[in-house]
Amino acid sequence: MWLGAWLMALVPMAGAAPFEDSMAQRMLACTGCHGKDGRAVGAVYFPRIAGKPTGYLYNQLRNFRDGRRSYALMSGLLATLSDEYLQEIARYFSALDLPYPAPALPNLSPQVASVALALVEQGDPQRKLAACTTCHGAALTGVLPHVPGLLGLPRDYINAQLGAWKTGQRHAAGPDCMALVARALTIDEVSAVSAWLSSQPLPADTRAIAASRLQRSDTERPACGSAPELEGGSR
Amino acid sequence: MSRLRRAGVVVGLGLLILAAGLWWWQAGRSGVPLSPPAELRAGAASRVEQGAYLARAGNCMLCHTPTGGAPYAGGRAIETPFGTVYSSNLTPDRETGIGTWTSVDFWRAMHEGRSKDGSLLLPAFPYTSFTQVSQDDANALFAYLRSLPAVQQPNRAHALRWPYDSQLALAAWRTLYFEPMAFQSDPARAPEWNRGAYLVRGLGHCSACHTSRNRLGAVDDRLDLSGGPMPMQNWYAPSLVQASEAGLGEWSSDEIVRLLQTGVAASASVIGPMAEVVLHSTQYLTPQDLRAIAVYLQSLAQHESTSRASGVAPAPAQASALGADIYDTQCAGCHGDNGQGVAGAYPALAGNRAVLMTPTANLVQVVLHGGFAPATRGNPRPFGMPPYKLELDDRSVAAVLTHIRSAWGNNAAPLRELDVARYRGTAQR
Numbered sequence: 001m002w003l004g005a006w007l008m009a010l011v012p013m014a015g016a017a018p019f020e021d022s023m024a025q026r027m028l029a030c031t032g033c034h035g036k037d038g039r040a041v042g043a044v045y046f047p048r049i050a051g052k053p054t055g056y057l058y059n060q061l062r063n064f065r066d067g068r069r070s071y072a073l074m075s076g077l078l079a080t081l082s083d084e085y086l087q088e089i090a091r092y093f094s095a096l097d098l099p100y101p102a103p104a105l106p107n108l109s110p111q112v113a114s115v116a117l118a119l120v121e122q123g124d125p126q127r128k129l130a131a132c133t134t135c136h137g138a139a140l141t142g143v144l145p146h147v148p149g150l151l152g153l154p155r156d157y158i159n160a161q162l163g164a165w166k167t168g169q170r171h172a173a174g175p176d177c178m179a180l181v182a183r184a185l186t187i188d189e190v191s192a193v194s195a196w197l198s199s200q201p202l203p204a205d206t207r208a209i210a211a212s213r214l215q216r217s218d219t220e221r222p223a224c225g226s227a228p229e230l231e232g233g234s235r
Numbered sequence: 236m237s238r239l240r241r242a243g244v245v246v247g248l249g250l251l252i253l254a255a256g257l258w259w260w261q262a263g264r265s266g267v268p269l270s271p272p273a274e275l276r277a278g279a280a281s282r283v284e285q286g287a288y289l290a291r292a293g294n295c296m297l298c299h300t301p302t303g304g305a306p307y308a309g310g311r312a313i314e315t316p317f318g319t320v321y322s323s324n325l326t327p328d329r330e331t332g333i334g335t336w337t338s339v340d341f342w343r344a345m346h347e348g349r350s351k352d353g354s355l356l357l358p359a360f361p362y363t364s365f366t367q368v369s370q371d372d373a374n375a376l377f378a379y380l381r382s383l384p385a386v387q388q389p390n391r392a393h394a395l396r397w398p399y400d401s402q403l404a405l406a407a408w409r410t411l412y413f414e415p416m417a418f419q420s421d422p423a424r425a426p427e428w429n430r431g432a433y434l435v436r437g438l439g440h441c442s443a444c445h446t447s448r449n450r451l452g453a454v455d456d457r458l459d460l461s462g463g464p465m466p467m468q469n470w471y472a473p474s475l476v477q478a479s480e481a482g483l484g485e486w487s488s489d490e491i492v493r494l495l496q497t498g499v500a501a502s503a504s505v506i507g508p509m510a511e512v513v514l515h516s517t518q519y520l521t522p523q524d525l526r527a528i529a530v531y532l533q534s535l536a537q538h539e540s541t542s543r544a545s546g547v548a549p550a551p552a553q554a555s556a557l558g559a560d561i562y563d564t565q566c567a568g569c570h571g572d573n574g575q576g577v578a579g580a581y582p583a584l585a586g587n588r589a590v591l592m593t594p595t596a597n598l599v600q601v602v603l604h605g606g607f608a609p610a611t612r613g614n615p616r617p618f619g620m621p622p623y624k625l626e627l628d629d630r631s632v633a634a635v636l637t638h639i640r641s642a643w644g645n646n647a648a649p650l651r652e653l654d655v656a657r658y659r660g661t662a663q664r
Contacts, residue, residue: 029619066303
């Protein structure tokens with residue numbers, strides 16, 4: 001069933017376009033899974049990469065290559081690439097400004113939705129759990145240059161990432177703020193947040209915001225090694 | 236006690252005594268003169284630089300650095316048919332590295348495969364090749380390693396199955412397969428050829444992959460560089476002597492140099508384990524050394540296969556409609572309607588030896604897991620092949636590869652589903 005969904009969603013590599021000496025041509029090795037132009041669509045596991053902040057994409061490419069993230073196909077593909085080329089790849093996909101598909105149909109009860117909404121917008125001060133919006137922006141479209149947007153991603157992908165942080169399969173440069181957040185969440189909360197995020201419509205402006213536009217929040221912002229410009233602890 | 240059992244005990248005891256004798260004999264032998272280390276010459280900086288270059292030639296860093304970890308601090312897991320070997324810390328840390336080693340200790344490790352305390356090293360450290368490295372070069376390498384920042388990281392114990400983890404087993408192995416030896420230059424050959432031979436047989440340790448190993452993991456000198464499977468990595472290192480695989484008799488030395496320097500040549504590119512060799516090692520060698528390697532490898536080209544296949548033409552592949560269909564929708568966009576490829580970007584498939592050679596492991600690996608040519612100084616923005624593991628099932632991969640091996644004048648044996656299935660789930664990392 002899973003495989004079936006992948007099969008249908010994968011874009012045939014071939015077709016028509018004549019060879020050109022371009023980044024788009026070089027990145028055909030990526031778009032088989034991440035969708036044409038890095039814009040994964042439909043019921044796929046793989047995340048959209050088009051339009052994500054450059055620094056975020058570069059960090060993830062290095063994390064896969066250097067073993068901090070664990071997905072054998074990605075690690076194998078990147079094993080022979082240089083930092084400079086990974087930078088260029090990150091810039092290429094980041095610069096793609098393409099429309100988002102409609103979000104997944106919401107399939108969650110009002111109770112689950114309210115659990116998710118509370119975590120996303122308020123966090124849980126008692127557990128020192130920051131709201132998602134504290135770092136990912138009020139509209140959850142990400143913050144330049146290192147923090148990704150959280151909308152327009154497949155539910156299974158978000159679930160898998162939070163699960164991987166909980167179990168130590170995914171790491172970021174220390175201090176690994178998302179590992180702290182994920183470990184503080186229960187499995188039910190992970191599930192609720194993933195379902196909620198994947199079913200949200202995108203705002204009119206889907207681009208990541210500048211860090212200066214990040215609003216102050218009620219919960220403490222954890223220190224993040226992969227986004228050092230966002231100082232932890234600001235209130 | 237039955238007679239049979241008694242005989243078994245006697246034979247067992249005899250073997251033990253023999254093994255103990257071997258160990259004593261091995262332990263007592265040391266070809267290294269125990270004179271004080273040759274004084275490191277003046278000009279230490281250039282010595283370190285020379286050592287850094289030699290470390291590239293030996294690709295020391297790749298095995299002695301864990302993925303994403305501190306360079307030369309060791310701890311990388313190296314899978315072998317006998318268990319997992321963990322590389323050691325080569326930084327000058329006094330407690331966990333080689334900070335208390337002398338250049339003589341280091342030379343003995345390279346030349347004799349012995350640690351500072353005299354214990355026998357595992358041949359996963361390719362001292363069967365490094366034994367031919369000159370003492371002068373070993374000293375330079377040591378000077379370079381001494382110049383690295385010390386990293387405190389204890390060595391991890393190997394996880395080898397009994398009896399491969401014992402000194403006794405190593406002693407027996409060495410008696411059968413290892414003799415310290417100096418590189419013998421051939422006065423009948425030009426200095427360039429001899430330099431190439433020295434690099435290929437010594438630091439380059441090319442035979443570690445390109446020569447097949449026996450059941451005890453020893454390379455067979457008689458089959459030197461005639462190709463071999465890489466059992467744990469599930470790739471096949473092609474023969475460097477046979478024209479049907481990667482023999483270089485038909486190649487110009489310019490093209491060989493280009494391949495080793497950039498990862499891409501007119502009629503071939505490297506992918507998989509060799510891409511890591513080009514990335515970390517050969518791209519840094521001087522054009523003179525690369526040319527020397529080319530000249531030496533060209534001189535090996537020739538002899539028809541002695542060990543395998545013995546001249547029987549492979550059964551021609553039976554093209555299927557499924558294979559042709561998949562080719563048209565998935566492959567033709569880059570590799571061309573007639574398998575002609577695009578020079579410098581996508582390898583031609585028509586007439587390509589890598590497509591036609593008998594072992595098909597590499598073809599299956601590339602289709603399942605994809606890959607990029609290495610991002611080298613000479614080819615910093617390589618093109619890539621997407622992985623098809625999730626998109627094509629075993630039958631489809633077999634069908635499309637069978638099609639590729641039989642179209643456009645290609646004429647090689649078909650693949651079965653089983654030829655694909657055995658490599659699914661063997662991604663590199």
